Amino acid sequence: MPKVPTVRLTLDPGFRVGAVDRRLFGSFVEHMGRSVYTGIYEPGHPAADPEGFRTDVLALVGELGPTVIRYPGGNFVSGYRWEDGVGPVEQRPSRLDLAWRSVESNAFGLNEFMAWTAKAGVEPMLAVNLGTRGTTEALELLEYTNYPSGTARSDLRRTHGVADPYDVRMWCLGNELDGPWQMGHKTADEYGRLAAETARAMKRFDAGLELVACGSSNAGMDTFASWEATVLEHTYPFVDYVSLHAYYDPSDGDTDSFLASAAGMDEMIDSVVATADHVGAKLRDTKKIKLSFDEWNVWYQSRFGGESSLQWQPVPELIEDVYDVTDAVVVGSLLITLLRHADRVGVACQAQLANVIGPIMTRPGGPAWRQTIFHPFARTARHARGTVLRVEPDSPVLETAKYGAVPALWATATHDEDSGEIVLFAVNRGRTDPLSVTVDLRAFPAARVAEHLVLSDADTTAANTAEQPDRVRPRAVVDTKTDDGTLTVELPAVSWTMIRLSTHASAGGTAN
Numbered sequence: 129m130p131k132v133p134t135v136r137l138t139l140d141p142g143f144r145v146g147a148v149d150r151r152l153f154g155s156f157v158e159h160m161g162r163s164v165y166t167g168i169y170e171p172g173h174p175a176a177d178p179e180g181f182r183t184d185v186l187a188l189v190g191e192l193g194p195t196v197i198r199y200p201g202g203n204f205v206s207g208y209r210w211e212d213g214v215g216p217v218e219q220r221p222s223r224l225d226l227a228w229r230s231v232e233s234n235a236f237g238l239n240e241f242m243a244w245t246a247k248a249g250v251e252p253m254l255a256v257n258l259g260t261r262g263t264t265e266a267l268e269l270l271e272y273t274n275y276p277s278g279t280a281r282s283d284l285r286r287t288h289g290v291a292d293p294y295d296v297r298m299w300c301l302g303n304e305l306d307g308p309w310q311m312g313h314k315t316a317d318e319y320g321r322l323a324a325e326t327a328r329a330m331k332r333f334d335a336g337l338e339l340v341a342c343g344s345s346n347a348g349m350d351t352f353a354s355w356e357a358t359v360l361e362h363t364y365p366f367v368d369y370v371s372l373h374a375y376y377d378p379s380d381g382d383t384d385s386f387l388a389s390a391a392g393m394d395e396m397i398d399s400v401v402a403t404a405d406h407v408g409a410k411l412r413d414t415k416k417i418k419l420s421f422d423e424w425n426v427w428y429q430s431r432f433g434g435e436s437s438l439q440w441q442p443v444p445e446l447i448e449d450v451y452d453v454t455d456a457v458v459v460g461s462l463l464i465t466l467l468r469h470a471d472r473v474g475v476a477c478q479a480q481l482a483n484v485i486g487p488i489m490t491r492p493g494g495p496a497w498r499q500t501i502f503h504p505f506a507r508t509a510r511h512a513r514g515t516v517l518r519v520e521p522d523s524p525v526l527e528t529a530k531y532g533a534v535p536a537l538w539a540t541a542t543h544d545e546d547s548g549e550i551v552l553f554a555v556n557r558g559r560t561d562p563l564s565v566t567v568d569l570r571a572f573p574a575a576r577v578a579e580h581l582v583l584s585d586a587d588t589t590a591a592n593t594a595e596q597p598d599r600v601r602p603r604a605v606v607d608t609k610t611d612d613g614t615l616t617v618e619l620p621a622v623s624w625t626m627i628r629l630s631t632h633a634s635a636g637g638t639a640n
Contacts, residue, residue: 132618133561135523135537138568139550143518146471148542153509154253154477155194156423157241158202160228160484161446166492167482168244169236173493180236181244184496188488189248189481192502193509196251198300198422198477199241203227205303206259206311210269213237215288226311228446229438238273239285242294252294253422253477256326258302258319258342259312263326270299270333298338298475300422301326301363304345304373306355309435316355320362327366340369340420340475347374347396353403360407360417369420369475372400375427375485376458383454385530387557387622390461390538392531393424397469420475424462426455426501427485449485451499453588453600453622460504460583460624461555467508467540470516478505489594497597500590503583504624507602511551511628514544519552521565526557537563537619548631550575556619559588567615575629577615580605584623602626 157163166173168189171180200208204227212221212234220234245252254273256266271281273294282293301323305314314322319342327339341363344352356370374396376389397419404417428449438444451459459478466476482488487502523535539554550572556563569575581602592599608617608627619625 132564133524133536134564134566135521136566136568137519137521137539139517139519139541139552140571141515141517141543142571145468145516145518147515148467148470148512149474150195151251151475152466152470152473153194153505154196154198154422154475155192155481156198156202156477156479157200157481158479158484159200159204159208159225159232160202160480161444161448162483162490163480163486164236165443167486167490169240170492179240179243181247182490182496185482185488185490186248188496188498192487192506194250194481195509196253196298196475196477197245197248197481198253198255201227201255201303203303203310205255205257206305208257210238210257210265214239214272214285224440227435228444229435229440230444231440231442233442239288239290251298252296253298253300253475254296255300255303258322258326259305259310262322263329266326267329267333270330274334297336298340299330300340300342300371301367302342305342306349306351307345316351316358317362320359323359324362324366327363331366338369339367340371340422341367343371343373343400345373347392347399353399356400356403357407360404361411364407364411364413364415364417367417369418370400370404372396372419372421373423374421375423375425375429376462377427377429378455378458379428379430382529383559384526385528387454387458387461387559388526388528388531388534389458390465391534393462393465394468397421397465397473401472416472418474419469419472421466421473422475422477423479424476425479425485426451426458447484448489450591450593451501452591453500453583453585456500456504456583456600457555457622457624459501460508460553461538461557463504463508464538464540464553464555467512467516467542467553491594495594495597497592497594499592500583500600503602507581507626508553511549511626512542512553513549514542514546517541517543537565549578550629550631552625552627552629554619554625556621556623558621560621562621563619565617565619568613569610569615569629570613572629572631573613574631575610575615577608577610577627578630579626579628580608580617581626582620582623584620588622
């Protein structure tokens, strides 16, 4: 029998990356396909509440655990008139959405979204249209949402039944304006100047607002890094974050490279941090720009024929990818990467929440269920708290066509000093071999295993459906124990693992 490859790593509270920002576990709702309509909002559905929100979806959102939701786009926002989505629904105009070639009814708009976020217990992250509109419209929206009363837009909000301001704190200054597919596509200088003037004015309204400048649409853009450098030279004094977007496509059949997708995310983050810090040094500004990775996910993008392939219609079924075990493992590895950069990545939004490449799927008038990618997100969002520990496994490497040599084990850990809990998150990227992992816990002599979960399957193409909603889910591993300051576990090939350790003496030594 061949020997199982071994990996060693050490957990020590003295080696820290940074605090876990709860906004790392964000999501995204865009007026695209069925993300809103028949996703989170479906009046007349058997589970709809009086406001038309699907309570079955709200329950799943509560389990998933997103902390912040970006809205209303995405490409959609670059042609959006926010005024169309407020006021009496019967008086709202239908519009053509040029981003996704759909007919937008505007039955769901700003006030519905804010009411939904309140019910879901999540923070709103709003985007302003800097594609086809500009500073004036952004300020009017800000006045509508955040000013108490006594002005045209704040009083308009009050006539719409919302007496108190929403006090939205985080704002995206447009979306993907480096992309020629975007309504209002701009050069870096054009966008940088507009974003700077809009940010300056918004900060004049409220200096405490948190503003996100648009970074590149993806790392494959010809202007990647130079776009960030130019935009930040314009906006550095006025913004708090620069955005990153990345999707990872398994469609080309190179499974080894796909399982190593986190290497691409890791490199992209390092590149943007280096670019931002260069601009800061050049401007002699001691502030550190943080990163908002506000669109990321697995997306079978090569299956999508592009916007020109779409037919004009309301609420199309659009990019409703069905995720399998391998996809879930990759999502788990991307979450590990975000945590490993907790010192600079302050916000991250998985795109999107429901139906459109989402962890939650629904049928109109029918059930809602968890996709495979739901599980690593939900467990990480629930248990990653406190401080991210620097974890550097001594791992064998795997050769990939896209990323070269990558470690077979991709891992991180968090330590919550208040609860005493340590959580190890780990992915075995290998397709054939399990990994034997030995964890040195000498710095935590009282650590005992509280829970050991693994997501893997002999059939890595297995997926969840409405008929089999729990076909793929994490399974508990029992009888996992520490022994004299050491934990040894075996990770199956193509797997995501979470091990929770308690430093309280009452934790016992058995997983549950």
